[in-house]
Amino acid sequence: AGLLNGDTHFLEDESTKVFARKVADHYSARTNQTLEEREASPIIHLKKLNNWIKSVLIQLYARRGDAVLDLACGKGGDLIKWDKAKIGYYVGIDIAEGSIEDCRTRYNGDAEHHQRRKKFTFPARLMCGDCYEIRLDKVLEEDAPFDICSCQFALHYSWSTEARARQALANVSALLRPGGIFIGTMPDANVIVKKLREAEGLVFGNSVYWIRFDEEFSEKKFKSSSPFGIKYKFHLEDAVDCPEWIVPFHVFKSLAEEKGSPAMDRGKEPFEMCCCFDSLIVDEHYDLELVFVKNSHVFVDEYLKKPDF
Numbered sequence: 419a420g421l422l423n424g425d426t427h428f429l430e431d432e433s434t435k436v437f438a439r440k441v442a443d444h445y446s447a448r449t450n451q452t453l454e455e456r457e458a459s460p461i462i463h464l465k466k467l468n469n470w471i472k473s474v475l476i477q478l479y480a481r482r483g484d485a486v487l488d489l490a491c492g493k494g495g496d497l498i499k500w501d502k503a504k505i506g507y508y509v510g511i512d513i514a515e516g517s518i519e520d521c522r523t524r525y526n527g528d529a530e531h532h533q534r535r536k537k538f539t540f541p542a543r544l545m546c547g548d549c550y551e552i553r554l555d556k557v558l559e560e561d562a563p564f565d566i567c568s569c570q571f572a573l574h575y576s577w578s579t580e581a582r583a584r585q586a587l588a589n590v591s592a593l594l595r596p597g598g599i600f601i602g603t604m605p606d607a608n609v610i611v612k613k614l615r616e617a618e619g620l621v622f623g624n625s626v627y628w629i630r631f632d633e634e635f636s637e638k639k640f641k642s643s644s645p646f647g648i649k650y651k652f653h654l655e656d657a658v659d660c661p662e663w664i665v666p667f668h669v670f671k672s673l674a675e676e677k678g679s680p681a682m683d684r685g686k687e688p689f690e691m692c693c694c695f696d697s698l699i700v701d702e703h704y705d706l707e708l709v710f711v712k713n714s715h716v717f718v719d720e721y722l723k724k725p726d727f
């Protein structure tokens with residue numbers, strides 16, 4: 419833990435650094451909940467739905483013995499899902515020191531989890547670091563290549579600047595084996611923008627969440643300026659309260675597919691979408707190919723009907 423923190427340098431200006439720290443501090447401060455607290459959460463159904471979506475994605479793409487890189491792994495909420503998929507190796511990285519601590523405790527078997535399950539069968543390496551800032555190919559030279567790279571509900575934190583978005587993709591691309599799979603979930607920018615257009619001002623939400631865009635934000639800015647750095651504040655009861663960034667998916671897709679560029683609730687309103695990229699060639703270009711992208715409503719509709727899930 420802390421291995422990557424000491425020599426962290428930021429690609430962009432001071433405000434980028436401040437925002438990344440805000441996100442890290444927010445998640446670091448969120449303590450582990452007991453089972454009772456979790457069940458009493460006002461967003462328990464949304465949490466369960468999100469977990470189900472991640473389980474389906476993992477079941478769809480993980481194979482026995484796979485080496486998995488979990489970018490922004492958080493408290494290790496997906497460890498059990500990976501274990502069920504019988505993976506062979508796991509590397510988890512997160513910017514929040516507190517989350518990595520909790521992840522380590524969970525992996526080693528805290529009292530609560532000990533009572534419920536056996537130890538995990540795969541070896542794991544857990545690290546604290548900024549996945550969108552650091553060149554991970556150097557740090558993980560001995561662990562790579564990975565069969566799967568997963569980034570769940572976290573890729574949008576890379577979209578504060580183009581440099582960070584590119585570093586995120588460069589890390590995925592450099593660490594996946596050819597034919598390896600990237601699976602991710604992030605907020606659906608189309609839904610957020612639609613809701614913003616329908617809203618009276620710059621804020622919208624319901625009893626469990628709200629999203630507030632900055633004062634300087636306007637439709638014009640959206641259309642004319644850079645697709646990076648479009649910031650909003652996201653509040654989700656009992657879960658999130660920090661800055662996030664819009665990820666226009668068509669930009670994300672074209673970046674991921676770039677060839678030849680230098681590397682560098684209630685469950686009612688889920689705006690997340692799931693995306694899945696296939697790594698074609700692993701070299702200094704991203705060269706990822708989109709396998710599928712779906713809004714989570716559509717994903718849930720589709721996969722709930724399938725008997726295997």
Ligand code: SAM
Pocket residue numbers: 438441442445446489490491492493494495496511512513514517547548549550551569570571572575576
């Ligand atoms: N992936 C986990 C899951 O699905 O349970 C955690 C998701 S949580 C909504 C978002 C996570 O992204 C937090 O743990 C946060 O610390 C992490 N994160 C945000 N920015 C990051 C960065 N630059 N590098 C690494 N982790 C980051």
